[in-house]
Amino acid sequence: MALLSVRNLTTSFATDQGLIRAVNGVSFTLEPGEVLGLVGESGSGKSVTALSIMRLVREPPAKVEAELLDFEGTDLLRAAPRALRDIRGSGIAMVFQDPMRSLNPVLSIGRQLAEPLIRHLRMEAAAARRRAIELLEMVGIPMAEKRLGSYPHQFSGGMRQRVMIAIALSCNPRLLIADEATTALDVTIQAQIVELVRTLTKNLGTAVIWISHDLGLVAGLCDRVNVMYAGRIVETGPVREVFYRPAHGYTIGLIGCTPRVDRVGTPLKPINGLPPNLMDEAPLCPFLPRCDVAVPACHQTMPVLRSLPGGHSAVCLADLTSHHRGAH
Amino acid sequence: MNPAGPLLSVEGLVVHFDAPRSAFGPAAPPVRAVDGVSFTLARGRTLGLVGESGCGKSTTGYAILQLVRPTSGRVVFDGTDVAALPAKGLRPFRRRMQIIFQDASASLNPRMPVGDLITEALEIHCLHRGAGRGRRVRQLLDLVGIAPHLAERFPHELSGGQAQRIAICRALAVEPELIVCDEAVSALDVSIQAQIVNLLQELQRELGLTYIFISHDLSVVRHVSDEVAVMYLGRIVERASRQRIFDAAAHPYSRALLSAVPIPDPDVERARERVILIGDLPSPANPPSGCRFRTRCPEVVEACATKDPPHKFLAPGHYAACLRV
Numbered sequence: 001m002a003l004l005s006v007r008n009l010t011t012s013f014a015t016d017q018g019l020i021r022a023v024n025g026v027s028f029t030l031e032p033g034e035v036l037g038l039v040g041e042s043g044s045g046k047s048v049t050a051l052s053i054m055r056l057v058r059e060p061p062a063k064v065e066a067e068l069l070d071f072e073g074t075d076l077l078r079a080a081p082r083a084l085r086d087i088r089g090s091g092i093a094m095v096f097q098d099p100m101r102s103l104n105p106v107l108s109i110g111r112q113l114a115e116p117l118i119r120h121l122r123m124e125a126a127a128a129r130r131r132a133i134e135l136l137e138m139v140g141i142p143m144a145e146k147r148l149g150s151y152p153h154q155f156s157g158g159m160r161q162r163v164m165i166a167i168a169l170s171c172n173p174r175l176l177i178a179d180e181a182t183t184a185l186d187v188t189i190q191a192q193i194v195e196l197v198r199t200l201t202k203n204l205g206t207a208v209i210w211i212s213h214d215l216g217l218v219a220g221l222c223d224r225v226n227v228m229y230a231g232r233i234v235e236t237g238p239v240r241e242v243f244y245r246p247a248h249g250y251t252i253g254l255i256g257c258t259p260r261v262d263r264v265g266t267p268l269k270p271i272n273g274l275p276p277n278l279m280d281e282a283p284l285c286p287f288l289p290r291c292d293v294a295v296p297a298c299h300q301t302m303p304v305l306r307s308l309p310g311g312h313s314a315v316c317l318a319d320l321t322s323h324h325r326g327a328h
Numbered sequence: 329m330n331p332a333g334p335l336l337s338v339e340g341l342v343v344h345f346d347a348p349r350s351a352f353g354p355a356a357p358p359v360r361a362v363d364g365v366s367f368t369l370a371r372g373r374t375l376g377l378v379g380e381s382g383c384g385k386s387t388t389g390y391a392i393l394q395l396v397r398p399t400s401g402r403v404v405f406d407g408t409d410v411a412a413l414p415a416k417g418l419r420p421f422r423r424r425m426q427i428i429f430q431d432a433s434a435s436l437n438p439r440m441p442v443g444d445l446i447t448e449a450l451e452i453h454c455l456h457r458g459a460g461r462g463r464r465v466r467q468l469l470d471l472v473g474i475a476p477h478l479a480e481r482f483p484h485e486l487s488g489g490q491a492q493r494i495a496i497c498r499a500l501a502v503e504p505e506l507i508v509c510d511e512a513v514s515a516l517d518v519s520i521q522a523q524i525v526n527l528l529q530e531l532q533r534e535l536g537l538t539y540i541f542i543s544h545d546l547s548v549v550r551h552v553s554d555e556v557a558v559m560y561l562g563r564i565v566e567r568a569s570r571q572r573i574f575d576a577a578a579h580p581y582s583r584a585l586l587s588a589v590p591i592p593d594p595d596v597e598r599a600r601e602r603v604i605l606i607g608d609l610p611s612p613a614n615p616p617s618g619c620r621f622r623t624r625c626p627e628v629v630e631a632c633a634t635k636d637p638p639h640k641f642l643a644p645g646h647y648a649a650c651l652r653v
Contacts, residue, residue, distance in 0.1 A: 041517035041518065041519060042517050156608045158608055159608070186380035186381055186544065186609075187380070187544070187546070187585060187588040187589055188380065188584060188585060188588045188604075188605045189380075189608070190588065191587075191588035191602060191604050191605075192604055192605070195602075195604055213517065213518070214590060214592075215518075215590075215592035216547075216589070216590025216591050216592045216593075216597060217590045218592075219590065219591065219592050219593055219594045219597045220590055220591075220594070220597035220598060239594045240594050240595070243592065243593060243594050244594075253519060254518065254519065255592065257518050257519050257521070257522035258518050258522075258547075258592050259522075259525075259547040259548050259550065259551040260547055260550075260591055260592060260593070261546050261547040261550055261574070261586065261589040261591060262574075262591050262593075262596065263550075264550060264551070264570070264571075264574070267526065268522035268525055268526060268551065269522065270519060270520075270522035270523040270526060271519035271522070272523070274487055274489070274520075290519075
């Protein structure tokens with residue numbers, strides 16, 4: 001059985017200017033232990049998708065709707081607030097981009113580590129303290145026992161993100177959502193944190209959703225990848241399929257405009273124009289105005305999700321076989 | 329103008345920032361943001377300045393432009409040591425050296441329409457007086473791919489990419505020779521980043537500009553630079569041509585830095601050997617003795633703690649500061 005099933009998730013925000021459809025009909029499933037990448041640019045709806053699953057968007061002004069939003073048999077859409085609080089932290093945990101904003105500045109690290117252990121696992125204070133020390137050691141913080149009394153500002157950015165990971169994994173969640181969790185870090189620190197999350201979740205059998213704008217990170221970490229544009233999943237498939245045989249004009253554009261550190265020469269192919277305004281409901285493919293591979297049919301009908309070989313599917317009308325470069 | 333020599337020559341550049349004075353106890357040591365940086369840059373070339381937060385790459389850029397005054401060292405721009413000039417004498421050089429910052433919306437005055445922002449640069453330097461000035465502004469906007477009707481807009485009405493084009497336009501307005509691009513494309517989404525990178529490269533070809541491209545993103549640096557200098561804790565640890573640094577980096581820090589950059593290719597990315605450094609960057613107020621990288625270096629030996637490694641010549645244009653190369 002799937003760990004998480006999302007069918008036709010739509011999250012809209014009521015604003016003075018009109019309704020913004022930040023997430024517009026997103027569907028996917030996630031198996032236990034699977035590592036899924038969610039890629040796309042600012043405003044594509046990656047984070048709002050994650051926050052909607054966690055039911056962390058404020059309603060109103062937002063409105064979260066779905067045909068199905070199921071986590072381990074619990075209907076997240078209709079669950080009572082108390083049941084949702086039980087799932088957050090112990091079933092699904094989340095690590096955000098900026099640990100300074102997600103850690104409480106006036107509570108010690110030890111207290112913040114113990115809190116979910118006491119709330120979800122009903123631990124006694126002394127047991128929670130012992131477990132907190134183990135958790136800090138697990139994420140590679142030296143002199144863990146001494147650091148329990150420290151406050152977030154006394155840690156470096158990388159160390160803070162380690163603490164966030166310790167808190168997120170403390171109650172053995174089945175799903176970890178990492179929302180641009182390494183974006184604010186320097187590359188050498190990013191490499192440390194990525195390696196840490198990868199090893200820990202693999203050992204614990206935790207499923208991970210990596211939300212990132214960095215194609216390189218997703219290429220190295222994920223089993224499957226969902227490419228998002230204008231609030232929709234435009235392409236989904238195993239990571240090698242999507243990178244070597246992209247089946248959507250946007251994915252091709254994204255790969256073509258991303259510089260590579262292992263290669264020179266090829267000029268970058270920018271995607272012309274700007275992302276669409278999410279206020280206007282488009283009757284055609286939202287990427288059409290910027291698309292380099294559009295065919296005449298694109299100007300007449302809205303594409304639907306089309307299945308391709310290799311467990312791969314895309315919402316695109318063009319035949320893109322000529323753009324495939326194959327594996328090395 | 330001396331077309332034969334390098335456009336820019338930086339010799340022993342040092343920038344120390346005093347720690348805030350405390351009423352009690354001994355004074356804290358100064359932050360050694362830039363601590364002995366030297367390089368030359370030929371006209372029309374691009375030097376990529378890379379390193380992690382706090383390595384001093386931005387401060388180096390500011391000190392070259394005299395936006396912060398160096399503590400010591402020389403910054404010779406086209407034959408003149410601008411670091412030795414009084415503030416008044418800098419005015420003509422300010423026109424010839426410009427900067428583009430990361431966040432265009434923060435570096436553009438929010439209360440001025442973008443057309444006026446560009447006109448202002450021309451006014452300050454008394455360029456294109458009279459009716460020619462409006463024509464020049466339209467020409468400049470065209471050069472960076474901004475439609476003339478957008479000149480009426482305020483910065484907040486522009487997208488991030490458009491705002492960055494205006495920042496570039498304003499830097500170009502005064503016809504500079506050297507432009508410091510300080511993380512100029514880092515805040516942009518990749519599709520927009522590619523547009524701006526291509527624009528910067530076209531402008532360089534058309535106008536013969538010289539760039540110092542400061543960035544933490546090595547993939548972009550590989551794409552735009554002719555030469556690359558890698559900085560760590562206020563020093564250049566390695567300097568080489570683009571091809572040498574990316575294919576034959578000698579310093580352990582350069583190699584670790586390069587191996588940490590993810591590559592958007594599943595097979596290549598999964599087959600790579602990765603050097604994962606231990607620990608965080610030490611404080612630039614109290615750098616380690618000897619080689620500054622030794623506390624995180626996977627190849628450290630005893631001598632590294634006592635001997636400050638000099639720049640060793642490896643190939644024409646390729647230098648590295650490591651005892652073990």
